[in-house]
Amino acid sequence: MFKHFPSLTAVAATLAFSACASTFAQDADDFRGSSHSGQNVKVMIISMFGPEGQVWLDKLGPWKTVSVPGLSPDYPVVHCNRQEICVMTTGMGHANAAASLMALTFSDKFDLRRTYFMIAGIAGIDPIRGTIGSAAWAKYLVDFGIQWEVDAREKPDSWPSGYLGINTKSPGEKPPLDYKTEVFQLNPALADVAYALSRNVALSDGAEAQAARAKFGYAPANQPPKVIQCDTLAGDTWWSGKYIGERARDWTKQLTDGKGVYCTTQQEDNATYEALKRAASAHKVDLNRVAAVRTGSDFDRPYEGQSASDNLLNYAAQGGFAPAIENLYRAGNPLVQDIVTHWGEWRDGVPRR
Numbered sequence: 001m002f003k004h005f006p007s008l009t010a011v012a013a014t015l016a017f018s019a020c021a022s023t024f025a026q027d028a029d030d031f032r033g034s035s036h037s038g039q040n041v042k043v044m045i046i047s048m049f050g051p052e053g054q055v056w057l058d059k060l061g062p063w064k065t066v067s068v069p070g071l072s073p074d075y076p077v078v079h080c081n082r083q084e085i086c087v088m089t090t091g092m093g094h095a096n097a098a099a100s101l102m103a104l105t106f107s108d109k110f111d112l113r114r115t116y117f118m119i120a121g122i123a124g125i126d127p128i129r130g131t132i133g134s135a136a137w138a139k140y141l142v143d144f145g146i147q148w149e150v151d152a153r154e155k156p157d158s159w160p161s162g163y164l165g166i167n168t169k170s171p172g173e174k175p176p177l178d179y180k181t182e183v184f185q186l187n188p189a190l191a192d193v194a195y196a197l198s199r200n201v202a203l204s205d206g207a208e209a210q211a212a213r214a215k216f217g218y219a220p221a222n223q224p225p226k227v228i229q230c231d232t233l234a235g236d237t238w239w240s241g242k243y244i245g246e247r248a249r250d251w252t253k254q255l256t257d258g259k260g261v262y263c264t265t266q267q268e269d270n271a272t273y274e275a276l277k278r279a280a281s282a283h284k285v286d287l288n289r290v291a292a293v294r295t296g297s298d299f300d301r302p303y304e305g306q307s308a309s310d311n312l313l314n315y316a317a318q319g320g321f322a323p324a325i326e327n328l329y330r331a332g333n334p335l336v337q338d339i340v341t342h343w344g345e346w347r348d349g350v351p352r353r
Helices: 008-020 050-060 094-105 188-198 207-213 242-255 269-281 308-313 321-341
Strands: 043-047 064-067 077-080 085-089 116-125 135-137 140-143 183-185 227-229 231-234 262-266 290-299
Touching: 043 050, 043 321, 050 085, 050 116, 050 321, 085 094, 094 269, 116 269, 116 321, 135 188, 135 321, 140 242, 140 269, 183 269, 188 227, 188 290, 188 321, 231 242, 231 269, 242 262, 262 290, 269 290, 290 321
Parallel strands: 043 085, 043 116, 116 290, 135 227, 140 231, 231 262
Antiparallel strands: 064 077, 077 085, 116 262, 135 290, 140 183
16 A cells, blocks of 8 residues: 555645745855855755655754755745755655656755755555554665556466566566666665664554554554664555555565565655666765655555455554654654764765764
8 A cells, every 4th residue: 555645634734834934044154055066965855745844844943945946836945954954845656756856956956965865755564564653764665566467357377466577477587677767775884874773762653553553463563663674665556455465575575686575665766766866877966875764654455354445445544644754753863863963974975883
């Protein structure tokens, strides 16, 4: 199941996001950076829709806004504070994520060559790896959308699902990766530092989330949320169910040669990374400085006795939205603050710790 909640609450938060941030006066010395290279940024937080960005705006201001041509018309500005922490929102889905990141990274408004990028969004979560509210730092980004598919009612009996890799002969065969965006590996050193900094933080929870959790008869689904390490799957089709979920697990292992472990499902991360990769090829960003954290807002499959359709149609009733949004900040902020507080250690790359 995928994760965004286009409810009235989210719409209101999105509208508030566009005009919410307080601004502060600045002089020529603020946000240092020569005119030809743009202002410096130590950390760029990448959110995908209003509430994901709003949690940062509420806690780390005051802010100034920078308009960037080519960003989503719903989120046309980047917010930056005095610590050189910035927040951008791409808009939901692959196309919005790629377009917004390309606009940002090829803009002359910022110097991003030493910037650390943190993708921070909510996601569906695999109940054998985490639970509602859990925060997962990924080392692999896997695209679930770049596959062949036949309707499961028409698949060969020997196939576990209707999915298989493009230009393969069976679901168990690894595809040739002709698109070159099917799988990306993030800097494991950065992922490990991010996890170490946040692993013991107290995460937010709620009564509705606890009730939804209790319907599962096994851990970690029925346990309190915590910070974990496992990998994330991107694709624009929202899905739910045991069998698609098993394909998600198998596909992640297949594309990572058994090294990756699927646990969260979202829409944007491979598109975001590919845009950053294009910018890196033009020496505008450093791909070793990209981290991704996703928090569980709903389960990707039903509990025993529940239908896959009920799990999908009533995802919001799981009560995971508010804790997941709050836990983006709680799990992500230790890394953000360590970078800006100890910039001397981080300036030239991820420190060894």
